Structures are given as C-alpha cells and as structure tokens.
Amino acid sequence: xxxxxxxxxxxxxxxxxxxxxxxxxxxxxxxxxxxxxxxxxxxxxxxxxxxxxxxxxxxxxxxxxxxxxxxxxxxxxxxxxxxxxxxxxxxxxxxxxxxxxxxxxxxxxxxxxxxxxxxxxxxxxxxxxxxxxxxxxxxxxxxxxxxxxxxxxxxxxxxxxxxxxxxxxxxxxxxxxxxxxxxxxxxxxxxxxxxxxxxxxxxxxxxxxxxxxxxxxxxxxxxxxxxxxxxxxxxxxxxxxxxxxxxxxxxxxxxxxxxxxxxxxxxxxxxxxxxxxxxxxxxxxxxxxxxxxxxxxxxxxxxxxxxxxxxxxxxxxxxxxxxxxxxxxxxxxxxxxxxxxxxx
Amino acid sequence: xxxxxxxxxxxxxxxxxxxxxxxxxxxxxxxxxxxxxxxxxxxxxxxxxxxxxxxxxxxxxxxxxxxxxxxxxxxxxxxxxxxxxxxxxxxxxxxxxxxxxxxxxxxxxxxxxxxxxxxxxxxxxxxxxxxxxxxxxxxxxxxxxxxxxxxxxxxxxxxxxxxxxxxxxxxxxxxxxxxxxxxxxxxxxxxxxxxxxxxxxxxxxxxxxxxxxxxxxxxxxxxxxxxxxxxxxxxxxxxxxxxxxxxxxxxxxxxxxxxxxxxxxxxxxxxxxxxxxxxxxxxxxxx
Numbered sequence: 001x002x003x004x005x006x007x008x009x010x011x012x013x014x015x016x017x018x019x020x021x022x023x024x025x026x027x028x029x030x031x032x033x034x035x036x037x038x039x040x041x042x043x044x045x046x047x048x049x050x051x052x053x054x055x056x057x058x059x060x061x062x063x064x065x066x067x068x069x070x071x072x073x074x075x076x077x078x079x080x081x082x083x084x085x086x087x088x089x090x091x092x093x094x095x096x097x098x099x100x101x102x103x104x105x106x107x108x109x110x111x112x113x114x115x116x117x118x119x120x121x122x123x124x125x126x127x128x129x130x131x132x133x134x135x136x137x138x139x140x141x142x143x144x145x146x147x148x149x150x151x152x153x154x155x156x157x158x159x160x161x162x163x164x165x166x167x168x169x170x171x172x173x174x175x176x177x178x179x180x181x182x183x184x185x186x187x188x189x190x191x192x193x194x195x196x197x198x199x200x201x202x203x204x205x206x207x208x209x210x211x212x213x214x215x216x217x218x219x220x221x222x223x224x225x226x227x228x229x230x231x232x233x234x235x236x237x238x239x240x241x242x243x244x245x246x247x248x249x250x251x252x253x254x255x256x257x258x259x260x261x262x263x264x265x266x267x268x269x270x271x272x273x274x275x276x277x278x279x280x281x282x283x284x285x286x287x288x289x290x291x292x293x294x295x296x297x298x299x300x301x302x303x304x305x306x307x308x309x310x311x312x313x314x315x316x317x318x319x320x321x322x323x324x325x326x327x328x329x330x331x332x333x334x335x336x337x338x339x340x341x342x343x344x
Numbered sequence: 345x346x347x348x349x350x351x352x353x354x355x356x357x358x359x360x361x362x363x364x365x366x367x368x369x370x371x372x373x374x375x376x377x378x379x380x381x382x383x384x385x386x387x388x389x390x391x392x393x394x395x396x397x398x399x400x401x402x403x404x405x406x407x408x409x410x411x412x413x414x415x416x417x418x419x420x421x422x423x424x425x426x427x428x429x430x431x432x433x434x435x436x437x438x439x440x441x442x443x444x445x446x447x448x449x450x451x452x453x454x455x456x457x458x459x460x461x462x463x464x465x466x467x468x469x470x471x472x473x474x475x476x477x478x479x480x481x482x483x484x485x486x487x488x489x490x491x492x493x494x495x496x497x498x499x500x501x502x503x504x505x506x507x508x509x510x511x512x513x514x515x516x517x518x519x520x521x522x523x524x525x526x527x528x529x530x531x532x533x534x535x536x537x538x539x540x541x542x543x544x545x546x547x548x549x550x551x552x553x554x555x556x557x558x559x560x561x562x563x564x565x566x567x568x569x570x571x572x573x574x575x576x577x578x579x580x581x582x583x584x585x586x587x588x589x590x591x592x593x594x595x596x597x598x599x600x601x602x603x604x605x606x607x608x609x610x611x612x613x614x615x616x617x618x619x620x621x622x623x624x625x626x627x628x629x630x631x
Contacts, residue, residue: 043504086530099548100538124524151538155422 003029003187005050010233012045012211019045021211022059027189027204029064029154032181033184033213034198037208038234042160043191046208050189051080051157062290063155074103079153083160085144087132093119094128094145100151100309119340121180138169145177149184156181158190170329174200195235199223207231211260227338232257239263239305240336255337261308262333265295265319266326279327281305286319299328350456375611380424382604393599401604405583408590409606413613416503416586419576420569423508427565430509431516435557436550436608439524455514467507467578473504474498499581507579512568516561524550524558559625563618570614 005027012020020042027033035043048054052073052198061069068076079100087096092116095102101111111138119125122142132140141161148156161177162170178201181188192198198205199219206216207230214234215227226232232240237256243298265283273277281297286305288294305327318325385394403409434455442448458466473479474497481493496502527550535545551558573588580589587610594603 035600051537053536072539073537080537082530082534084528084530086528086534088531088534088549099535099540102548103539147534147538250435 004062004064005033005155005187005189006062006065007046007050007059008062010046010056010061011058012042012049012054013057018211023208023211023213024205025213025216027187029184030081031176031203032188032201033190033204033206034202034203035189035206035208036193036195036198036234037214037273038193041208042245043193043208047080047157047159047189047191049302050155051078052076053080059301069191074100074151076155077153078157079148079151081141081144081148081159081161082158084140084164085132085140087140087143087147089132092129092131093124093135096143097146097150099147105153106266114150115146118150119143121149122146133147138173139163140163141173145180146342149186153186155187155189158188160191160193162164162192170197207234207236212228224234224238225335226257229255229257229337232335232337237261237308241303241305255333257337258329258333259335260306260330261292263305263307263313264313264327264328265297265307267310267318267328268324270326272328276328276332277331279305281325281327283323283325286321294317298327359614378604378607381601384601384604384610386599386601388598399601400609403602403605403609404605411586412585412590415584416570419504419508419586420502420507420566423512423569424562424565426505426509427513427516428562430513431520431559431561434513434517435520435554436525436546438521439527440550446590455517457515458510463511464574464578466511470503470510471498476502498582499579501580501584503579503581504576504584507575508569509574512565513569513574514566516558519560519564520554520557520560523554527553555624559621563621566617566621567614568618570610572626 005025005296007023008027009022009024010020010192011018011022023042025185035046037043045054049056052068052071052075053342056069059069060067062079063076073080078182087093087097091099094112096104097118098115101114106114116128119128122145124139124142125147127135127139127143132143135143141164145161158177162173163259165173173198177188179188188200190198202219204216205219205222207214209230215222215231222231223237225233226235227237229240232238236262239260240255240257242255266272268280279299284298285296286293287296289308292311293314295307295309297305297307299305307327327334361562381391382399383397385392385396385398438448438451438455442451471478475481476495476498479500481490482499484490485493502540502558531549531553532545540548555601571588571593576584576586576589577592585593587606591603591606591610594600594606
C-alpha cells in the first residue's frame, strides 16, 4: 500500500554517541503511527531521518519499498510539520501554504487556488491574508498542517505537534489530526512524549528508549502486556515489582508487572481462592481522582504498590491512611517481562 | 502620588541633562554656526557678517558641484553594491555555515582585525601595492601578463572604491549577521522540506528576513561614503573629487561661507536619503 515506511537497522551517530541504535520498523501505509518516549530517546532523530533532515549514519530507509536513504525531503514524498510550526513570518498564510507549489513551479493563480482549498480543509479560509504572527497557536498549527499537506505527500511527519498547545486545545486538535488522517488515508508518523496522546491516536505505537525500540504494537496490546520494565513504568498504570521470598509466583523472573486497576483491596481476614495472590500491605496515601481513587500502599519489604479503585468499590472504613490491608490479584493478571529484552 | 511622579519626572530630566548638554554643545551649536556662516559674505582674507544667498546660488548653479555630487553618488552606489555583496556573503557564511558558536566568534573577530589600525594607515598601505612600480604591477609585468604598468590601479575611481569597500564592508557584515542570527533555523528546514534549493532559500527566506539588517548596513555605508574626503584625497591622488573634497578645498582657500553652504547642502542630501531608508525599516526593533 502507498505510504508504507520501513526502517532497516537505521542508526544515527552523534560524535560517537548512538542517538538511534540500529532500529527496525515497519509502518504500514495509511496508518497512524506514534513514536513515544522520554526526551532524548531518539524519537525526534528517527523522525528527522525519515523526513530527510538528518543524514542516516548506517542502515536504510524505505518508502513504498523504494530506498530513499540518500534522497532529499521533496524527492521522498514526505512532508514534515515542525514542533514550533516554523511558518514563514514574512509571508501571508496563503503564501505559506502555497510555498511548496511555488517551488514546484506552479503559477500564482493555480497555486493560490490549491492553497485556498487546503485552507478550507483545515477550516482556516478566513485567515488566508493574515500573517502567522497574528494567529493563535492552534490556528498556526492548522496553517502548518495545510502547508505540509499541499504537495500531496504520502507520509506526513509530525514532530510533537500538540506540545505547544494548552490542554483543552490539545485534545481538540488531536481529534482533528486523527479524522484528517482517516479522511485523507495518509500515513502519519507522530512524535510525542505523552503516552495519553499516543494511545488516543495510534494504530501503531512505538515505545523508544535510549535509541532503541522497547516495544511496538497497538496501544492496547502494549498496555495489556508491556514487554519490558521500562515500558511498564513509562506508560503508567502498572506496578513493577521485584520478587522476594514472600511474594512471587515463580522465581524465574527478576521482576514483573501488575496493572493498578486489576488489584483489589480486601480486609485481612478474607481467605482468597488459590487462583489469587494475596499480599499484606499498609495504605500510605489515598487520592480522589474523579473516576477512581488512587491508593498508594507499601509492602512489608518496602516496595510501593498503587491501586486504582473504582468509586463504587471504595470502602471508607477499609481504605484509609495507615490501615493494614490485603492486596488481591488474579495470578493470570501477572505480566512477565520478556527476559531477552530486559537483559539485552 | 502626583508629587511623587513629578519628582520622578524631574529625576529623569536630570539624568538626561548631561547627554543633552553634550549634544547641544558639540552637535547642534556647530551646525547652527555653519548654517549662519553659510549666509555670510567673504573676501580673500576676511569673513563679513551678512545675509545673502550668493553662496547657495553659486553652489547650486555650478557645474563643478554637479560633477562632485555625481561622483559622490557613483562612489556611494558602487561601494554599496560591493559591500552588500561581500557583506551578505560573509554574514551568510558566518551565520549559516559555521556550526559551533566558537568558530563563529573566532571568524567574527578575524573580520574585525583590519580595525586594529586606523583608516589612514589602512589606506596608505594600498599605495605600495597598487602604485606604478607597486607589487601588483611588478608581479603582472614579471609574469608577462602585461607589458606596461596598469595605471588605473592607483589614483583612480577604482582605487577609491577599493579603499571604501575595504574600510566599510564590516559595517555591512555586522547588522546583516545580527539579523541572520535571529532567523529560526527551522524555517530553513521547512523550506528544504518544501523542496527549495539553496538559492531559493536565500531568495525567499533569508533575504526577506535579513532585510532590516541590510538596510541598517546600507545606512552606515551611505552616510560614511557621502561624508568622506580623506579616502578620495589619498586614493584619488587629488585628481578625483567628491563633495567632501570640494568642501575641503574651499576651506583650504579660506572660503568658509562657501564651504559652510556646501556642508549644509550635503547634510540635507544625506538627511533626505536617510529619511527614505528609515521608512523601510523599524530601527527600534533592531536595537
């Protein structure tokens, strides 16, 4: 399918430091892919290599099974949307959007018509003659998006497109990005450090750390079975626990994770069936979080376990600061990490 | 409240006073004196207080004046063209091609090295190089490229413009470099992403966005060349004349009122040019 992206052992070296360390990745055409990771994990560098703004130190980049490693951005058929939008401050919005067509050699009337159509698509028709400096952040972003789309790219690359917006606008623009992507059927590759954003948008999420891919897949699969300790910690909602003599199904693994919403808090005198693991703990903190209660407990060996307790399961007498309780979870809910991945 | 703000205002005036006095004494007063003297009469040994327009009448109807102004504009235009071409290129190299701030600073300091010596010395050092028996001519002749020494090298328009370009290019480099450093590097990448070539990036992005630096540099170069006479005297060898030389000659003949009238006309010309140039740029944004 058009717009597929493939990275093969792609590597970026900065003064001997491996910013991106031989990653392999296949993004199917027409999908919404999110590169997710903390700052400095190499996600932006990866995106910039796909865009052609960063030279590849080693390995290859394929677009539509065509090796584009040495091609310029325009020859690749990608378009990039920059983090701070990088709109030309001296050009009107119409000229900003039409710039790619101007370079392509289209006449003024023709390219202005195309630019106006594109402005229409992002609902910014009324702002065609304004300068970027006169627009708000969200409006500038639409212009930047229109500019990226004008040359009919197959792959649109977005470098933290929502990070400059306030939270309310961020959610709205997120929806618009997704619906536009679906409407146009293009491949979007979106870099973000927010797992919430990535989970909401992505068909394919790639969690990166330290220049490598930790896990890739549908957000739901990643959330249900984080493959490494790093992923479990980074995406949140998981307790990463180290086994010891009192707690552990098997001693084969150095650590494992359990989802915070799959724990229940019971009185000490309840005897569970043997499909359930029971651990005693002390409640350290209870926070009300609207849909659920966030309960922080401490095990006897000092490890912290957090629970998300639905509001209707909240028992004020049981769950309060300093209370000794039993934590129960289904043995099947335990997520073991991929040992090869953690010891790599 | 009101008293306090009045006291505050008064303090501001006190603080501005020294500079005002300096400007009044050393700028406004001399110009006023020149303006007054330009209407005086004179003979070969004395100035006669008067109010007459003869000085201006003679000045504005003389073909010598016209020639001098044409020459001055020619020097200004040529110098502007060359300093702009060189200055823009150097600034572009400094701002966009040098990666580290350290090499940038180092190269910038190298650009200022010529300023370690005075204008006059820098000009005079061209003479042994360009003269009839100078280094350039003897090299050309020794290598058989020319038979006769090239005479246009020294005491010519070429020599004058060469000296101007040498002296004033840095005044173009600094403001252009300054505006280029404020251009967001992502804009260049965005243009590359749209498929723009190196030339298209310069034409569409860098020149428009360093426009104010170009204009500020042009203002420097124009005013410096328009008011200069030393360069023309040394490098033109007394054969070439501009407005500054004209005034200089009138002063050496003790024709102070005529010189004063020339000075006022030159001042007016430069002011008009500056008004036009300042319309093209918001100078306060540059400071």
